[in-house]
Every structure is written in C-alpha cells, then in structure tokens.
Amino acid sequence: MKNIFFISFLFICLVAQAQTALYNSGNIRIHEEGQIGFHTNLINDASFDQNVGLAGFYGNLPISVSGAFMPIFYDIEFFNDNGVFLNTSMALTNDANFVSGDVITPRNLEDIYLNFIQNGDYFSVSDVTKVDGYAAITDKQFFSFPVGSSEQLRPLILNSNAVNSLAKCAYFMEDPNNPSAFATSFNTSRKTRDVDVVSTTEFWHLTGNVPSTITISWNQDSNISGLSDAAYKVGIAGWSKVGNQWVDLGSVAQGGDLTNGFVSSNEFVPDDYAAITFASLAIATEVVNLDNYYLTPNNDGLNDALVIPELEQSPNNHLQIYDRFGLKVFDKVNYTNEFRGFSNVGNVVVGEKNGLPAGVYFYLVTLNDLGTEYQGFLYLRR
Known part of the structure; x- marks a missing residue:
C-alpha cells in the first residue's frame, strides 16, 4: 500500500454527535502525485473536482461523505472494514482500489451513488469490499457494476450500443x-x-x-x-x-x-x-453439457491448454469463456486449443498480461458443422 500523508487539520467539531470532520469550503486540491488520507468524515461544501493523485479512506471507524457538492477524485482507495457511507454522491476518473470494506449508499435514494466517470474503473472487488447500494457510470459504454448486498458481490454487466451519459445500478437481496x-x-x-x-x-x-x-x-x-x-x-x-x-x-x-x-x-x-x-x-x-476441464497453464506439458475433443468433429466452431459473474474473458472463432489462461477480450483489465485469476469459469461452444451447442465448467489453477 502506498504511503499516505494524512490530513489532520481543517477539521470542525460536530458537538451534537461528538465527531470530527474534514470540512472543505474550497481550500483543498490534490495535485499531481499528491496523496490525501481521510480518517474522519468529509463535509464537502465547495467544488472539489480538479484533483489528481490519490484519495484514501482509512481507519477502523465508519466514515461519511456529505455536503452540497459531489467530490470528484482521480484515484481512490477504500480500506475501512466499517464502510464509507455516501450521503452525497462521489466520483472518480481513474482507478478505485477496493482493499477492504464497502462503499454504502442509501438504497431509497438512487441519486446518491459512486460514479465511475469516462475512464474510471476499479479492481479487487469481492464479497467483503464493493458498492452496497448504487454505483453509476458517466460517458461509458461497457461496465460491470461492482454492486451487491452487505454479504456478497452481485455485479451486473452492462453492454450498451452507445455511450451512456448516466446509468445507475443497485442490487437488492x-x-x-x-x-x-x-x-x-x-x-x-x-x-x-x-x-x-x-x-x-x-x-x-x-x-x-x-x-x-x-x-x-x-x-x-x-x-x-x-x-x-x-x-x-x-x-x-x-x-x-x-x-x-x-x-x-x-x-x-x-x-x-x-x-x-x-x-x-x-x-x-x-x-x-x-x-x-x-x-x-x-x-x-x-444446451447439452460437456465434460468439465482442469487447466494448469504452468508449461509442464500437462493441462496447459484447453483441449475439447468434440471440436475435432467441427472445425467451424465458436468458443466463448466467461468468469463466474458472466463477464466474457475469451472469444475465438474456429478454436484450436489457443486458451492457456489469458484473456483475449479487450474489456477485461485483469488477466490480459498476467493471466486470468484462478477460479471457476464457464465455457460455451457452438459446433456449426453439426448445428449443436455445448457448455461446461473450466477450473483454472495457478
């Protein structure tokens, strides 16, 4: 984790609640390579949208973000097991690193959300760190919303035929x-x-x-x-x-x-x-079920590539592989044993260079010469 300079000034005391908060009235800006760590609530009552660098939300106590203006950050890191509560929307334009704890929004207020703007994206979401409430996108065409309940991640993958000026999503268990x-x-x-x-x-x-x-x-x-x-x-x-x-x-x-x-x-x-x-x-x-496969792409000559014998009957075929949430990670027409644990789909960030993470994947294969479709499970181990 990066070393963070923790802001300990520009705070006000909320007497009624006996809490401190960082109050922004227009005096804060994160410059290039700058870093700010929030260990207390943020009240944002002025424009806070010309930021570069990193903003982190840390600590062992819940943190709330409120105020009249939506803060817009470049990079964000969430590392708070008790959660970051949004009472006003918050946005990012680059990467969000979900280390631990949820970003929580009111489910009865869909206009409060964590917004991923244009190039904004995320990594490391899981059952214990995600958006528990509404996530949104601005100026994006494809996105996997990292939403879920307090107990688990339940993403929805959106693929639009044009750029969305604004789209929002929440999951309800x-x-x-x-x-x-x-x-x-x-x-x-x-x-x-x-x-x-x-x-x-x-x-x-x-x-x-x-x-x-x-x-x-x-x-x-x-x-x-x-x-x-x-x-x-x-x-x-x-x-x-x-x-x-x-x-x-x-x-x-x-x-x-x-x-x-x-x-x-x-x-x-x-x-x-x-x-x-x-x-x-x-x-x-x-759709007929085929065998499940075990893949260990470690170049030892055993199970290094996905080999489906049935494809020999139909050279005119189409193989698609999806992760457990339904995100397509591999797509190949006329497949001939090319899959070795790496993604060839451009909208997948994780797995393009270092290989897809270990876990369960689904494969779908169409044998056009035979007019049939098959599916099965693929277990990838690193």
Missing part, C-alpha cells in the same frame, strides 16, 4: 413483491405468457436510456432450483413500467447449473423497466 426502497411492489404473479416463474429472492435496479444488453449471475443463495428444474430454462425478466408486469428480456448466452451460472439478455432500454431478475421461461433451448 429481497423479494420484489415487497421491495424496501420502492413506493410500488413488483407482483411476481403478473407476467406475460412466455414467463413461467419469477424469482422472489433478489432483483437489480438499473437505469439508463441507451439500448443495452446485460449479464447477471446466480449462486447458491439465488434459489434457482425454486424457479426451474434445469438451468437452460432460466432467463431474465424485467418489470415493465408501461405494462405493470414481468416480461421476458431474453436468454441469449447462458452457462452453468442450478447452483452457479449466468445469463445474458436481449437488447432493451433499462429506463423502461423498474426491476430485473431471474425467471424460468416457458420456451427455452436446451
């Missing part, structure tokens, strides 16, 4: 029939004919006015077996604001089983839907 942060409920018994059963376990709220596709993933807590007896029947449903019912948003790409998996939607406009979740679809195309 609750029944859409009784949402805690919305004035209306999303009755799971109101649905179109092509939607069979709608999840009562979880949902996402996504906003944006650009036509987009999304990918969401499920795990053991999603209770997918309560929706369907087969993973290939699982798709994405959205609560239509116009029709006041759940409609099918599609199942274009899919992988996994009833315990872990992901699904991608057809194109839709997020602002047309108030909630998004999993549903079993009345009409679904079965």
Whole structure:
C-alpha cells in the first residue's frame, strides 16, 4: 500500500454527535502525485473536482461523505472494514482500489451513488469490499457494476450500443413483491405468457436510456432450483413500467447449473423497466453439457491448454469463456486449443498480461458443422 500523508487539520467539531470532520469550503486540491488520507468524515461544501493523485479512506471507524457538492477524485482507495457511507454522491476518473470494506449508499435514494466517470474503473472487488447500494457510470459504454448486498458481490454487466451519459445500478437481496426502497411492489404473479416463474429472492435496479444488453449471475443463495428444474430454462425478466408486469428480456448466452451460472439478455432500454431478475421461461433451448476441464497453464506439458475433443468433429466452431459473474474473458472463432489462461477480450483489465485469476469459469461452444451447442465448467489453477 502506498504511503499516505494524512490530513489532520481543517477539521470542525460536530458537538451534537461528538465527531470530527474534514470540512472543505474550497481550500483543498490534490495535485499531481499528491496523496490525501481521510480518517474522519468529509463535509464537502465547495467544488472539489480538479484533483489528481490519490484519495484514501482509512481507519477502523465508519466514515461519511456529505455536503452540497459531489467530490470528484482521480484515484481512490477504500480500506475501512466499517464502510464509507455516501450521503452525497462521489466520483472518480481513474482507478478505485477496493482493499477492504464497502462503499454504502442509501438504497431509497438512487441519486446518491459512486460514479465511475469516462475512464474510471476499479479492481479487487469481492464479497467483503464493493458498492452496497448504487454505483453509476458517466460517458461509458461497457461496465460491470461492482454492486451487491452487505454479504456478497452481485455485479451486473452492462453492454450498451452507445455511450451512456448516466446509468445507475443497485442490487437488492429481497423479494420484489415487497421491495424496501420502492413506493410500488413488483407482483411476481403478473407476467406475460412466455414467463413461467419469477424469482422472489433478489432483483437489480438499473437505469439508463441507451439500448443495452446485460449479464447477471446466480449462486447458491439465488434459489434457482425454486424457479426451474434445469438451468437452460432460466432467463431474465424485467418489470415493465408501461405494462405493470414481468416480461421476458431474453436468454441469449447462458452457462452453468442450478447452483452457479449466468445469463445474458436481449437488447432493451433499462429506463423502461423498474426491476430485473431471474425467471424460468416457458420456451427455452436446451444446451447439452460437456465434460468439465482442469487447466494448469504452468508449461509442464500437462493441462496447459484447453483441449475439447468434440471440436475435432467441427472445425467451424465458436468458443466463448466467461468468469463466474458472466463477464466474457475469451472469444475465438474456429478454436484450436489457443486458451492457456489469458484473456483475449479487450474489456477485461485483469488477466490480459498476467493471466486470468484462478477460479471457476464457464465455457460455451457452438459446433456449426453439426448445428449443436455445448457448455461446461473450466477450473483454472495457478
């Protein structure tokens, strides 16, 4: 971790709450190579948006960010197990390093969020460090929102056909029939004919006015077996604001089983839907399971590359590999054993140079010569 110069001046005493806070009235700016560490609350009542360098949020006590103006940082580091609470929005233009602890926003106030502007991105998110509430993007076309509940990371991957001026997302681990942060409920018994059963376990709220596709993933807590007896029947449903019912948003790409998996939607406009979740679809195309593979790309001659024998029957093929959240990490037409644990997809930051992290991946393969599709699991070990 970088050495940080901790600001210990320019603070005010909040007598009623017996807390200190750093109060910005326009006297603070982080210059190039500059570093500032917050161990106390930030009250930002002036423009604080011409920053470069690093701003870090540290300590063992919860930190709140409030004030009349949204602070905009260049690099941000979060290292506070008790969380950073946003009472006003905060933004970044480069990298956010999630070391420990959540960034928490009010779920009933979607206009307060952590905003990733243009080149803003993140790394190191996990079940114990993420955005618990709303994350947003500005001037971005593709993004994996690092959102979740207090217990786990549940990202939503957005792929728009143009740049979003603003898009926001939050995850809710609750029944859409009784949402805690919305004035209306999303009755799971109101649905179109092509939607069979709608999840009562979880949902996402996504906003944006650009036509987009999304990918969401499920795990053991999603209770997918309560929706369907087969993973290939699982798709994405959205609560239509116009029709006041759940409609099918599609199942274009899919992988996994009833315990872990992901699904991608057809194109839709997020602002047309108030909630998004999993549903079993009345009409679904079965994908046949192939073997699971174990890959150890250490150049010892054993399991260094992904070799799928069935591809010999169809040189005209298409292989796609996804991580456990449904983010595509490898894509190859006419695959001939090229995957050795490295990504070839440009929107993947981690894994392009040093190799993808160890873990479980899903592969989908289309054998065009035979007119069939297969899927399976891939276990990557470093």
